[in-house]
Amino acid sequence: MRKVLLWLPLALFGLLLGIMGHGILNPEQTTVPSRLIGTKVPQFDLPAAVPSHAALKSSDLASGKPILLNIFASWCLPCITEAPILEELKAKGVTIHAIAIRDKPEDVARFLSDHGDPYASIGSDVSSRVQISLGSSGVPESFVIDGKGIIRHQHIGDIKVEDVPKILKALEEAR
Amino acid sequence: MKCFALLLLLLASPALADSRMGAAPLANVQLTDVRQERQARALMETIRCLVCQGQSIADSDAEMAGDMRSLIRERIQKGERPEAIRSWLIQRYGDWVTYEPPLSVTTIFLWGLPVLLLMLGGGLALGRIRRTSKR
Numbered sequence: 001m002r003k004v005l006l007w008l009p010l011a012l013f014g015l016l017l018g019i020m021g022h023g024i025l026n027p028e029q030t031t032v033p034s035r036l037i038g039t040k041v042p043q044f045d046l047p048a049a050v051p052s053h054a055a056l057k058s059s060d061l062a063s064g065k066p067i068l069l070n071i072f073a074s075w076c077l078p079c080i081t082e083a084p085i086l087e088e089l090k091a092k093g094v095t096i097h098a099i100a101i102r103d104k105p106e107d108v109a110r111f112l113s114d115h116g117d118p119y120a121s122i123g124s125d126v127s128s129r130v131q132i133s134l135g136s137s138g139v140p141e142s143f144v145i146d147g148k149g150i151i152r153h154q155h156i157g158d159i160k161v162e163d164v165p166k167i168l169k170a171l172e173e174a175r
Numbered sequence: 176m177k178c179f180a181l182l183l184l185l186l187a188s189p190a191l192a193d194s195r196m197g198a199a200p201l202a203n204v205q206l207t208d209v210r211q212e213r214q215a216r217a218l219m220e221t222i223r224c225l226v227c228q229g230q231s232i233a234d235s236d237a238e239m240a241g242d243m244r245s246l247i248r249e250r251i252q253k254g255e256r257p258e259a260i261r262s263w264l265i266q267r268y269g270d271w272v273t274y275e276p277p278l279s280v281t282t283i284f285l286w287g288l289p290v291l292l293l294m295l296g297g298g299l300a301l302g303r304i305r306r307t308s309k310r
Contacts, residue, residue: 030228032268032271032272034267035267035268035269036267075193075195102194102242103194103196104196107195127245128239129242129246132242132246132267134267135267137225137226138225138226138239
Protein backbone atom coordinates (compact mmCIF):
# COMPACT_ATOMS: atom_id res chain seq x y z
CA MET A 1 0.00 0.00 0.00
CA ARG A 2 2.76 2.38 1.03
CA LYS A 3 4.71 1.55 -2.09
CA VAL A 4 1.72 2.41 -4.27
CA LEU A 5 1.29 5.72 -2.46
CA LEU A 6 4.94 6.55 -3.08
CA TRP A 7 4.46 6.24 -6.83
CA LEU A 8 1.21 8.19 -6.82
CA PRO A 9 2.73 11.70 -7.18
CA LEU A 10 4.79 10.60 -10.18
CA ALA A 11 1.72 9.00 -11.73
CA LEU A 12 -0.27 12.20 -11.20
CA PHE A 13 2.55 14.22 -12.73
CA GLY A 14 2.55 11.90 -15.73
CA LEU A 15 -1.19 12.38 -16.06
CA LEU A 16 -0.76 16.17 -15.95
CA LEU A 17 1.93 15.99 -18.67
CA GLY A 18 -0.42 13.85 -20.73
CA ILE A 19 -3.24 16.39 -20.42
CA MET A 20 -0.90 19.24 -21.35
CA GLY A 21 0.50 17.31 -24.32
CA HIS A 22 -3.00 16.58 -25.53
CA GLY A 23 -3.85 20.28 -25.22
CA ILE A 24 -0.82 21.31 -27.26
CA LEU A 25 -1.41 18.74 -30.00
CA ASN A 26 -5.13 19.49 -30.26
CA PRO A 27 -5.54 23.26 -30.11
CA GLU A 28 -8.83 24.49 -28.81
CA GLN A 29 -11.64 24.76 -31.35
CA THR A 30 -11.76 28.25 -32.74
CA THR A 31 -15.45 28.64 -33.50
CA VAL A 32 -17.65 30.18 -30.85
CA PRO A 33 -21.28 29.28 -31.55
CA SER A 34 -23.99 31.82 -30.77
CA ARG A 35 -26.04 31.01 -27.69
CA LEU A 36 -29.09 32.62 -29.25
CA ILE A 37 -30.12 29.59 -31.31
CA GLY A 38 -33.72 28.81 -30.37
CA THR A 39 -34.45 32.38 -29.30
CA LYS A 40 -35.90 35.38 -31.09
CA VAL A 41 -33.63 37.57 -33.20
CA PRO A 42 -32.56 40.57 -31.08
CA GLN A 43 -34.19 43.85 -32.09
CA PHE A 44 -32.32 45.99 -34.57
CA ASP A 45 -33.00 48.56 -37.25
CA LEU A 46 -30.16 49.06 -39.73
CA PRO A 47 -29.89 51.62 -42.54
CA ALA A 48 -29.44 50.40 -46.12
CA ALA A 49 -25.86 49.45 -47.00
CA VAL A 50 -26.35 50.42 -50.66
CA PRO A 51 -28.98 52.64 -52.30
CA SER A 52 -29.99 49.79 -54.63
CA HIS A 53 -31.19 47.58 -51.76
CA ALA A 54 -33.73 47.90 -48.96
CA ALA A 55 -32.60 48.49 -45.37
CA LEU A 56 -32.99 45.70 -42.82
CA LYS A 57 -34.69 45.58 -39.44
CA SER A 58 -35.33 42.59 -37.19
CA SER A 59 -39.07 42.53 -37.91
CA ASP A 60 -38.32 41.97 -41.63
CA LEU A 61 -36.86 38.59 -40.65
CA ALA A 62 -40.11 37.28 -39.14
CA SER A 63 -41.78 37.14 -42.54
CA GLY A 64 -43.85 33.98 -42.15
CA LYS A 65 -41.38 31.78 -43.97
CA PRO A 66 -37.82 30.67 -43.18
CA ILE A 67 -35.04 32.87 -44.54
CA LEU A 68 -31.27 32.97 -44.53
CA LEU A 69 -29.50 35.89 -42.86
CA ASN A 70 -26.00 36.27 -44.26
CA ILE A 71 -23.37 38.33 -42.43
CA PHE A 72 -20.74 39.43 -44.91
CA ALA A 73 -18.36 42.23 -45.85
CA SER A 74 -16.80 43.47 -49.07
CA TRP A 75 -13.35 43.25 -47.47
CA CYS A 76 -13.76 39.59 -46.50
CA LEU A 77 -12.10 37.08 -48.82
CA PRO A 78 -14.09 33.93 -47.92
CA CYS A 79 -17.22 35.97 -48.69
CA ILE A 80 -16.09 36.01 -52.33
CA THR A 81 -15.89 32.20 -52.49
CA GLU A 82 -19.26 32.02 -50.77
CA ALA A 83 -21.00 34.37 -53.23
CA PRO A 84 -21.70 31.81 -56.01
CA ILE A 85 -23.06 29.34 -53.43
CA LEU A 86 -25.48 31.97 -52.16
CA GLU A 87 -26.59 32.59 -55.75
CA GLU A 88 -27.22 28.87 -56.07
CA LEU A 89 -29.33 28.93 -52.89
CA LYS A 90 -31.26 31.91 -54.21
CA ALA A 91 -31.91 30.01 -57.46
CA LYS A 92 -33.37 27.21 -55.30
CA GLY A 93 -35.88 29.70 -53.91
CA VAL A 94 -34.18 30.75 -50.67
CA THR A 95 -34.73 34.34 -49.54
CA ILE A 96 -31.43 35.80 -48.36
CA HIS A 97 -31.19 38.96 -46.28
CA ALA A 98 -27.79 40.38 -45.44
CA ILE A 99 -25.89 42.50 -42.97
CA ALA A 100 -22.74 44.18 -44.27
CA ILE A 101 -20.14 44.63 -41.52
CA ARG A 102 -17.96 47.78 -41.37
CA ASP A 103 -18.59 48.60 -44.98
CA LYS A 104 -18.90 51.65 -47.22
CA PRO A 105 -21.74 51.90 -49.78
CA GLU A 106 -19.38 52.13 -52.76
CA ASP A 107 -17.45 49.03 -51.59
CA VAL A 108 -20.63 47.01 -51.11
CA ALA A 109 -21.85 48.09 -54.57
CA ARG A 110 -18.56 46.99 -56.12
CA PHE A 111 -18.69 43.66 -54.29
CA LEU A 112 -22.21 43.02 -55.61
CA SER A 113 -21.32 43.85 -59.21
CA ASP A 114 -18.09 41.79 -59.06
CA HIS A 115 -19.30 38.72 -57.23
CA GLY A 116 -23.06 38.55 -57.65
CA ASP A 117 -26.07 39.78 -55.76
CA PRO A 118 -28.31 37.19 -54.11
CA TYR A 119 -29.64 39.60 -51.47
CA ALA A 120 -33.20 40.76 -50.89
CA SER A 121 -32.03 43.51 -48.54
CA ILE A 122 -28.76 44.62 -46.99
CA GLY A 123 -28.43 46.40 -43.66
CA SER A 124 -25.27 48.32 -42.82
CA ASP A 125 -23.63 47.55 -39.47
CA VAL A 126 -20.68 49.96 -39.33
CA SER A 127 -19.59 49.23 -35.77
CA SER A 128 -20.45 45.49 -35.62
CA ARG A 129 -23.18 46.34 -33.11
CA VAL A 130 -25.84 44.02 -34.53
CA GLN A 131 -23.27 41.35 -35.25
CA ILE A 132 -22.29 41.29 -31.57
CA SER A 133 -25.91 41.30 -30.42
CA LEU A 134 -26.46 38.20 -32.60
CA GLY A 135 -23.57 36.38 -30.96
CA SER A 136 -21.73 36.21 -34.28
CA SER A 137 -17.95 36.26 -34.14
CA GLY A 138 -16.84 36.87 -37.70
CA VAL A 139 -17.55 37.09 -41.40
CA PRO A 140 -18.99 35.29 -43.18
CA GLU A 141 -21.63 33.73 -41.02
CA SER A 142 -25.21 32.74 -41.77
CA PHE A 143 -28.30 32.23 -39.66
CA VAL A 144 -31.41 30.26 -40.57
CA ILE A 145 -34.39 32.16 -39.15
CA ASP A 146 -37.91 30.73 -39.14
CA GLY A 147 -41.16 32.51 -40.04
CA LYS A 148 -41.65 33.73 -36.48
CA GLY A 149 -38.20 35.29 -36.28
CA ILE A 150 -36.62 32.54 -34.17
CA ILE A 151 -32.97 31.69 -34.91
CA ARG A 152 -32.89 28.00 -35.79
CA HIS A 153 -29.40 27.35 -37.12
CA GLN A 154 -26.04 29.07 -37.37
CA HIS A 155 -23.37 28.38 -39.98
CA ILE A 156 -19.93 29.73 -39.06
CA GLY A 157 -17.57 30.48 -41.96
CA ASP A 158 -18.35 30.44 -45.65
CA ILE A 159 -21.04 28.10 -46.93
CA LYS A 160 -19.26 25.60 -49.17
CA VAL A 161 -20.78 23.42 -51.90
CA GLU A 162 -20.92 20.47 -49.49
CA ASP A 163 -22.78 22.58 -46.89
CA VAL A 164 -25.70 23.36 -49.21
CA PRO A 165 -27.77 20.25 -48.31
CA LYS A 166 -27.31 21.03 -44.59
CA ILE A 167 -28.50 24.62 -45.07
CA LEU A 168 -31.50 23.50 -47.17
CA LYS A 169 -32.38 20.92 -44.51
CA ALA A 170 -32.20 23.54 -41.75
CA LEU A 171 -34.47 25.81 -43.82
CA GLU A 172 -36.87 22.93 -44.39
CA GLU A 173 -36.94 22.09 -40.69
CA ALA A 174 -37.62 25.72 -39.85
CA ARG A 175 -40.84 25.60 -41.86
CA MET B 176 6.09 48.87 -69.70
CA LYS B 177 6.96 45.90 -67.53
CA CYS B 178 8.74 48.22 -65.16
CA PHE B 179 5.69 50.44 -64.98
CA ALA B 180 3.48 47.46 -64.20
CA LEU B 181 5.83 46.46 -61.40
CA LEU B 182 5.78 50.00 -60.05
CA LEU B 183 1.99 49.88 -60.05
CA LEU B 184 2.14 46.62 -58.10
CA LEU B 185 4.16 48.42 -55.43
CA LEU B 186 1.30 50.87 -55.01
CA ALA B 187 -1.36 48.15 -54.77
CA SER B 188 -2.60 47.52 -51.26
CA PRO B 189 -2.37 43.96 -49.97
CA ALA B 190 -5.60 42.05 -49.40
CA LEU B 191 -5.98 42.16 -45.65
CA ALA B 192 -8.83 40.81 -43.58
CA ASP B 193 -9.54 44.29 -42.31
CA SER B 194 -12.17 46.78 -43.34
CA ARG B 195 -11.52 50.27 -44.70
CA MET B 196 -13.56 51.74 -41.87
CA GLY B 197 -11.86 53.62 -39.04
CA ALA B 198 -12.13 52.53 -35.41
CA ALA B 199 -15.49 52.85 -33.66
CA PRO B 200 -15.93 56.17 -31.76
CA LEU B 201 -14.94 54.96 -28.29
CA ALA B 202 -12.69 52.05 -29.25
CA ASN B 203 -9.50 53.92 -28.39
CA VAL B 204 -10.85 57.01 -26.65
CA GLN B 205 -11.16 57.10 -22.88
CA LEU B 206 -14.32 58.23 -21.15
CA THR B 207 -14.04 61.66 -19.55
CA ASP B 208 -15.51 60.40 -16.29
CA VAL B 209 -12.53 58.77 -14.56
CA ARG B 210 -14.64 56.41 -12.46
CA GLN B 211 -16.58 55.21 -15.51
CA GLU B 212 -13.39 54.74 -17.53
CA ARG B 213 -11.95 52.66 -14.69
CA GLN B 214 -15.07 50.46 -14.68
CA ALA B 215 -14.98 50.08 -18.47
CA ARG B 216 -11.28 49.26 -18.41
CA ALA B 217 -11.71 46.59 -15.72
CA LEU B 218 -14.50 44.96 -17.71
CA MET B 219 -12.58 45.08 -21.01
CA GLU B 220 -9.61 43.35 -19.41
CA THR B 221 -11.78 40.35 -18.54
CA ILE B 222 -13.66 40.03 -21.84
CA ARG B 223 -12.08 37.67 -24.32
CA CYS B 224 -11.50 38.74 -27.91
CA LEU B 225 -13.43 36.61 -30.41
CA VAL B 226 -10.87 37.09 -33.15
CA CYS B 227 -7.50 36.69 -31.41
CA GLN B 228 -8.76 34.21 -28.91
CA GLY B 229 -5.90 34.29 -26.41
CA GLN B 230 -6.27 38.00 -25.73
CA SER B 231 -8.64 40.25 -23.86
CA ILE B 232 -10.40 42.93 -25.89
CA ALA B 233 -8.34 45.51 -23.98
CA ASP B 234 -5.14 44.05 -25.47
CA SER B 235 -6.35 43.14 -28.93
CA ASP B 236 -5.89 45.22 -32.07
CA ALA B 237 -8.62 43.33 -33.92
CA GLU B 238 -11.34 45.57 -35.34
CA MET B 239 -14.04 43.56 -33.63
CA ALA B 240 -12.30 43.98 -30.27
CA GLY B 241 -12.31 47.74 -30.91
CA ASP B 242 -16.02 47.60 -31.67
CA MET B 243 -16.61 45.70 -28.43
CA ARG B 244 -14.59 48.26 -26.43
CA SER B 245 -16.64 51.05 -27.95
CA LEU B 246 -19.85 49.20 -27.13
CA ILE B 247 -18.76 48.71 -23.51
CA ARG B 248 -17.71 52.36 -23.06
CA GLU B 249 -20.95 53.64 -24.60
CA ARG B 250 -23.07 51.48 -22.36
CA ILE B 251 -21.13 52.37 -19.22
CA GLN B 252 -21.41 56.03 -20.17
CA LYS B 253 -25.17 55.56 -20.25
CA GLY B 254 -24.96 54.29 -16.68
CA GLU B 255 -25.18 50.55 -17.24
CA ARG B 256 -23.50 48.32 -14.64
CA PRO B 257 -20.40 46.44 -15.89
CA GLU B 258 -21.75 43.10 -14.66
CA ALA B 259 -24.97 43.65 -16.66
CA ILE B 260 -22.90 44.12 -19.81
CA ARG B 261 -20.87 41.02 -18.99
CA SER B 262 -23.98 38.88 -18.65
CA TRP B 263 -25.38 40.39 -21.87
CA LEU B 264 -22.24 39.17 -23.64
CA ILE B 265 -22.35 35.76 -21.91
CA GLN B 266 -25.94 35.39 -23.11
CA ARG B 267 -24.62 35.68 -26.65
CA TYR B 268 -21.24 33.96 -26.61
CA GLY B 269 -21.43 31.76 -23.53
CA ASP B 270 -18.96 31.62 -20.62
CA TRP B 271 -16.26 31.41 -23.27
CA VAL B 272 -16.28 35.21 -23.64
CA THR B 273 -15.38 36.01 -20.04
CA TYR B 274 -12.08 35.53 -18.22
CA GLU B 275 -14.02 35.46 -14.97
CA PRO B 276 -16.09 32.31 -15.31
CA PRO B 277 -19.27 32.44 -13.22
CA LEU B 278 -19.86 29.72 -10.61
CA SER B 279 -21.88 26.92 -12.20
CA VAL B 280 -22.08 23.12 -12.24
CA THR B 281 -19.29 22.95 -14.83
CA THR B 282 -17.01 25.43 -13.06
CA ILE B 283 -17.57 24.28 -9.48
CA PHE B 284 -14.41 22.14 -9.69
CA LEU B 285 -12.42 25.12 -10.95
CA TRP B 286 -13.51 27.30 -8.03
CA GLY B 287 -13.53 24.53 -5.43
CA LEU B 288 -10.16 22.94 -6.21
CA PRO B 289 -7.94 25.58 -4.55
CA VAL B 290 -9.94 25.34 -1.33
CA LEU B 291 -9.85 21.54 -1.52
CA LEU B 292 -6.08 21.48 -2.09
CA LEU B 293 -5.51 23.96 0.74
CA MET B 294 -7.49 21.74 3.09
CA LEU B 295 -5.58 18.67 1.90
CA GLY B 296 -2.23 20.40 2.41
CA GLY B 297 -3.27 21.73 5.79
CA GLY B 298 -4.34 18.24 6.85
CA LEU B 299 -1.03 16.75 5.72
CA ALA B 300 0.98 19.43 7.51
CA LEU B 301 -1.08 19.03 10.69
CA GLY B 302 -0.53 15.26 10.70
CA ARG B 303 3.19 15.76 10.21
CA ILE B 304 3.47 18.30 13.01
CA ARG B 305 1.52 16.08 15.44
CA ARG B 306 3.72 13.08 14.67
CA THR B 307 7.00 14.92 15.09
CA SER B 308 5.91 16.64 18.31
CA LYS B 309 4.90 13.26 19.83
CA ARG B 310 8.39 11.92 19.37
